[in-house]
Amino acid sequence: MTLIQLSEHKLFAGRQIKYQHHSESVKGLMQFSVYLPPAAETQKVPVLYWLSGLTCTDENFSVKAGAQRVAAELGIALVIPDTSPRGEQVADDAAYDLGQGAGFYVNATQEPWAAHYQMYDYISRELPSLVEAHLPVTTAKAISGHSMGGHGALVIALREVGAYRSVSAFSPICQPTKCDWGKKAFTAYLGDEQSQWLQYDASFLLAQQQSSVPMLIDQGEGDQFYPSQLRTEALIEANQRSQSGAQIRLQPGYDHSYFFISSFIEEHLRFHARHLKD
Numbered sequence: 663m664t665l666i667q668l669s670e671h672k673l674f675a676g677r678q679i680k681y682q683h684h685s686e687s688v689k690g691l692m693q694f695s696v697y698l699p700p701a702a703e704t705q706k707v708p709v710l711y712w713l714s715g716l717t718c719t720d721e722n723f724s725v726k727a728g729a730q731r732v733a734a735e736l737g738i739a740l741v742i743p744d745t746s747p748r749g750e751q752v753a754d755d756a757a758y759d760l761g762q763g764a765g766f767y768v769n770a771t772q773e774p775w776a777a778h779y780q781m782y783d784y785i786s787r788e789l790p791s792l793v794e795a796h797l798p799v800t801t802a803k804a805i806s807g808h809s810m811g812g813h814g815a816l817v818i819a820l821r822e823v824g825a826y827r828s829v830s831a832f833s834p835i836c837q838p839t840k841c842d843w844g845k846k847a848f849t850a851y852l853g854d855e856q857s858q859w860l861q862y863d864a865s866f867l868l869a870q871q872q873s874s875v876p877m878l879i880d881q882g883e884g885d886q887f888y889p890s891q892l893r894t895e896a897l898i899e900a901n902q903r904s905q906s907g908a909q910i911r912l913q914p915g916y917d918h919s920y921f922f923i924s925s926f927i928e929e930h931l932r933f934h935a936r937h938l939k940d
């Protein structure tokens with residue numbers, strides 16, 4: 663599989679690069695961005711995967727989060743994929759919370775979505791293999807994300823036991839089986855059988871077992887989607903029930919935007935660095 667470089671910018675002595683490639687999982691062209699810190703010029707570096715939220719591409723986090731300065735200092739690569747398959751041949755919906763830009767990081771089983779919406783496999787298997795084969799990175803991985811992407815990061819880290827050194831999330835959709843965003847997307851992508859939904863519900867997965875993956879979550883108390891869509895309390899309860907030791911912090915006054923993410927991204931990067939450098 664080849665990577666086609668679309669753009670490159672020097673940034674904090676490292677490189678911000680956008681790639682395009684054919685994906686076997688989603689059966690089409692995908693784009694992702696990478697930040698390679700200066701250390702990657704001379705050695706392999708660990709990677710933080712960032713999963714974005716509804717309506718996003720790889721651009722939102724790349725230009726709004728302000729993560730690259732600290733990633734440069736810590737010697738961590740950032741890999742920032744798109745949030746769904748794209749293109750005229752790919753099923754879509756007029757609403758912002760279904761279809762292109764809203765893949766929910768699941769493997770769809772229902773038509774017309776199943777042909778291309780295989781985002782779980784793309785993020786958890788194909789993309790790391792591609793990145794590790796073509797870029798100067800080690801196999802040490804962490805994962806983080808925002809909102810729909812926070813849901814994706816938590817579900818992937820909880821299901822792929824041992825694959826990620828740490829997981830973090832900003833304003834994650836904690837219990838998608840019980841909120842309007844999740845119920846709409848899961849009905850479309852996975853069908854009406856709700857037992858199929860639970861494999862993608864972080865609160866359900868965390869309640870089932872004591873998780874050993876270090877986990878940090880920040881939720882703004884001024885978030886317009888909190889608590890109705892995000893259901894943070896379900897994750898807090900699951901964390902208590904399973905005694906998993908996740909840090910789940912409520913941050914007074916912060917909303918759902920990238921202003922919140924940029925306020926705490928440094929703490930998340932330093933949290934991941936501690937586990938990636940072990």
Ligand SMILES: N[C@@H](CCC(=O)N[C@@H](CSC=O)C(=O)NCC(=O)O)C(=O)O
Pocket residue numbers: 714715716717718722726758808809810811918919920
């Ligand atoms: N357009 C919608 C809300 C869309 C939105 O807020 N998207 C968030 C993620 S929400 C959960 O996944 C986002 O990251 N937007 C991109 C950005 O750069 O801020 C509406 O109007 O309600």
